[in-house]
Amino acid sequence: MTIQLTQLIVGQPARIVEIAGGHHMLTRLARMGIHKGIKLAMVSTPIIRRGPVVVAVSGSQVAIGHGMAMKITVEPSG
Amino acid sequence: MNILLVGHPNVGKSVIFTQLTGVNVIASNYPGTTVGFTEGEMRFGEQTAKVIDVPGTYSLSTPSSKAEEIALKMLEEGDLIINVIDATRLERNLHLTLELLEHRKPVVVALNMWDDAQHKGISIDVQKLQGLLGVPVSPTVAITGEGLKVLQESLANATLPLNPPMTEEQRWVEIGHIVESVQSLHHRHHTFWEWFGDCCVRRSSGIPIAIIVLLSSFYGIRFIGEGITTWLMEPAFEHLWKPLVKLISAALGGDGLLHHILIGKLIAGDIDFAQSFGLLTTGLFVPLGMVFPFVFAFYLWLGILEDIGYLPRLAVLLDRLMHKMGLHGWAIIPNLLGLGCNVPAILATRILEDRRERLIACTLVSVALPCAALQAMIWALVGNPAKGGGIGHVLIVYGVLFFSWLLIGGLLARILPGTSPELLMEIPPYRRPYWPTVWKNLRLRVAGFLREAIPVVLIGVLVVNILYWLKVFDALALITAPIMTKLLGLPKEAIIAVAVGFLRKDMAMGLLATMDLTIKQLVVASTVLAMFFPCIATFIVLIKEIGWRGMAFSVMIMIVFSMLAGGILNVIL
Secondary structure, eight states: OOEEGGGOOTTOEEEEEEEOOOHHHHHHHHHTTOOTTOEEEEEEOOSSTTOOEEEEETTEEEEEOHHHHHTEEEEEOO | OEEEEEESTTSSHHHHHHHHHOOOOOOOSSTTSOOSOEEEEEEETTEEEEEEEOOOOSOSSSOOSHHHHHHHHHHTTOSEEEEEEEGGGHHHHHHHHHHHHTTSSOEEEEEEOHHHHHHTTEEEOHHHHHHHHTSOEEEOBTTTTBTHHHHHHHGGGOBOOOOOOOOHHHHHHHHHHHHHHHEEEOOOOOOHHHHHHHHTTSHHHHHHHHHHHHHHHHHHHHHHHHHHIIIIIHHIIIIIIHHHHHHHHHHTTTOSHHHHHHTBOOBTTBOOTTTSBOTTTHHHIIIIIIIHHHHHHHHHHHHHHHHHTOHHHHHHHTHHHHHTTTOOGGGHHHHHHHTTOHHHHHHHGGGSSSHHHHHHHHHHHHHHOOOHHHHHHHHHHHTOGGGTOOHHHHHHHHHHHHHHHHHHHHHHHHHSSSOOOOOEEEEOOOOOOOHHHHHHHHHHHHHHHHHHHHHHHHHHHHHHHHHHHTTHHHHHHHHHHIIIIIITOOOTTHHHHHHHTTTOHHHHHHHHHTTOOOHHHHHHHHHHHHHSSOOHHHHHHHHHHHHHHHHHHHHHHHHHHHHHHHHHHHHHO
16 A cells, blocks of 8 residues: 555654656655665654655654655555 | 865764864754865875865765755865765765765765764674775764774775766665665664654644744843843943043043044043943944843854754744745754854855745845844843833834745745745754854854954944044935935934944944934834845855845845835834
């Protein structure tokens, strides 16, 4: 089952299966260590509607703007 | 010989730089503190080598901000690269390392924050990592200096790596292999700071925490600043300095051009440090007695918030709001810095992705954010009960500035073509403030303020006094009288303060203090002064950062909105 990153609940780990963005967005994410296949976990969902999400990925936390997070598809695990 | 310090943002490059060269630079717990570059020297064998602290960059391909562009350009000038890695985030950091290894320059790796990694239960096999990368790797703890000697010695063994170029995919696969074979994790419980860090960005607790932090900042800074003024600076000026100045005044006969320049006017036969407006009286009292305490308090507070790592959390909270102004959450950092001094704030906009964002951020900083020096004077004048003012009046000024900030940001987001990029930002871990760093940053910033402010204020007071004596201002006042009196309801001499504001705004406020204004006039004048033309230092850095056209655009907005705000305040108050 796959969902949008924005729908992932706090504390749940998941794996990125698809990033639906252009080359520019893919490189921006990749340089922060976020790419297809990597595992992450949700730290906090938006405080204000359409605000950024915070995820834990490869040992640190990254905030991702709402528009970008919607384009990331993940598969929840465990 | 050029040695470059290269690494991700916020891995401690600046701290290592200071340790190697003895040159102090500002370091903080968020990415993007170093946006220009700093050079220093260190011993390298028999010779001296130049060490360059390069702005943090995540990758060598396609720079995504001005700061990264600078980093990429500088790489060409290096003879040897020290790649600084955060040991707690090995996987993420290695991507840049692999890119550097393809760059055909000798590399050594500093595995920094080694102590943090151990606390977090991460152990890394350094020998193995060294073997896999093919270059020297030394664990370091930059803030204590541990491991730096070994790092320095390893520079002599720096080898030219012979890695074949890889594709993006291959790199991540390679990183996966390396991390798996050198790193092992031990389970451990969450620390209090981790738990608290998460609370700051969570739905239920984030906003209350932000409100508490901002309110306590507001009152804390004022409490510390006023405390220093009342208990230290005022007594020192009254009891130690005044008797001396009185002797000089008497020796000069209490009148004449020299007395006018050095001492200024005697108020009721006595020296009044706030109003006499001579070089030795107001010229020293404004920067040292009134502004310095506030600047000290502001930077102490900001330094603690920076070092703990709160600011990136605030950026997450405010992302939505900033989007309405054509920016994203990250832009809150230059905006907060602007409340200290507009110059570093405008430089800090280099962390933003594109030109449109930088233009908006620079304009907002220079029009709506009063620097600490100006704020100190606003508190001293508008908040002075003797003039009929108080905290309510100060809040009117702050309120108008805040409203203008929102309004101008919203307008610019609509009229400038383009869209605002999405937020994508690494959030550093929370940590207890490390006092030596906080103290060093504070010293650097306060010293910077004193070096810059005192000469300019003294020269300014000198020039103003001479021009007064020559009655040059009378002509200027006559020309601009309609705007000053009709639109703003100020006496026509207030134009002198506005003109002086081009040199320094705190001094302009000092000049207003001598003019015997009503509290309403003070509110109008300080709002106009805050929003009108920037001071010369800001003006120059604006031209450098956003060009003549950008600067002209910003200045037009400042003039229009300051007159609008002043005119409206004059009518409704």
